[in-house]
Amino acid sequence: MGTATERTTPPRPDGAWHEAVPYSSAAHLVERLAPRVAAAVSAGDPVVAVLDEPTCVSLRRALGSDSAEVDFQDPFEVHRMPAFTVAVRWARTSRRITNPGGRALVVSQQMEVDRGPLHWARLDIGVNVATAGLPITVLCPVDHDVADLPTVEDTHPLVATADGPEPSKRYRQPEESVVDYPPPPPPGLGPPAAELSFGQDDLIDLRRLVLRVAVMAGLDADRGADLVLAVNELASNSVEHGAGRGRLRMWNGPDVVAEVADHGRMSVPFPGMTIPPPDGARGRGLWLASELADTLEVWSEPGDTVIRVQMRV
Structure with a gap:
């Protein structure tokens, strides 16, 4: 059982709070989480878990009627998405705040999911980028016995201890740590359903092609329009800021995937994850595409950039 200090909810900070929560057993984890989740529910804050x-069942029991106010999400459904997409979605939880001075709370447990060994590190790096300055707390339970604790400490600004949260002595800023956790290469998707080489004069044809594939795949009118706008933003970036020309490829099952590739080199750090500054020369189109699509992934190497957006049907 934990100590009294371990059960104390930390003060509500003004900005982002990203904390690793090591635990030694399921009971220990629920003991650590329940007071903090209950406090957030009592304050009227949005809570995602x-x-x-087994932890869901135990936490629901510990919360009692308060559990009805928690948005429990299927971890396998959540983590089917790329790590940075998950981080952005959690950051958007702050948009659900309705009370003045409110904070969002996200609790996400590291567990076995089929996303590769770098998924958790990239997710936590993404959380540090996407939640910066936002009124949101992200708690990341990690099992003492299976977690790579040095990596956890590298990617979490705070780590829970028996005496309360403490700054991680190993923490590195996202721009530094992400170098050690590169994204996997773009997965092969087979022959595309449609393909188009485009330049400035071809953007109308590009938009028509995207809409045609979206309709064939069964996207409704609103989501089809969102996909057209997202791909148009990416293609316009290729024309205006890249090599002047690019290639569009699309796949239509079971989700709709659109890929824009060119021979330029993207220098925007963490593309599409945060709103670019008003005076920024790059990044607004990527952010808009990320907002419109279900997922956005970027791979950029010298002489080659590939961007994929995906919409679920």
């Missing part, structure tokens, strides 16, 4: 089934 992504936990394994």
Whole structure:
């Protein structure tokens, strides 16, 4: 059982709070989480919990009627998305705040999901980028016995201890740590359903092609329009800021995937994850595409950039 200090909810900070929560057993984890989740519910804050089934059951029992106010999400559904997309979606939880001075709370447990060994590190780096300055707390339970604790400490500004949260002595800023956790290469998707080489004069044809594939795939009118706008933003970036020409490829099952590739080199750090500054020369189109699509992934190497957006049907 934990100590009294371990059960104390930390003060509500003004900005982002990203904390690793090591635990030694399921009971220990629920003991650590329940007071903090209950405090957020009592304050009227939005709460998202992504936990394994036994922990969900135990936490619901500990919360009692308060559990009805928690948005419990299926971890396998959440983590089917790329790590940076998950981080952005959690950051958007702050948009659900309705009370003055409110904070969002996200609790996400590290567990076995089929996303590769770098998924958790990239997710936590993404959280540090996407939540910067936002009124949101992200708690990341990690099992003492299976977690790579040095990596956890590298990517979390704070780590829970028996005496309360403490700054991680190993923490590195996202721009530094992400170098050690590169994204996997673009997965092969087979022959595309449609393909188009484009330049400035071809953007009308590009938009028509995207809409045609979206309709064939069964996207409704609003989501089809969103996909057209997202791909148009990416293609316009290729023309205006890249090599002047690019290639569009699309796949239509089971989700709709659009890929824009060119021979330029993207220098925007963490593309599409945060709103660019008003005076920024790059990044607004990527942010808009990220807002419109279900996922956005970027791979950029010298002489080659590939961007994919995906919409679920």
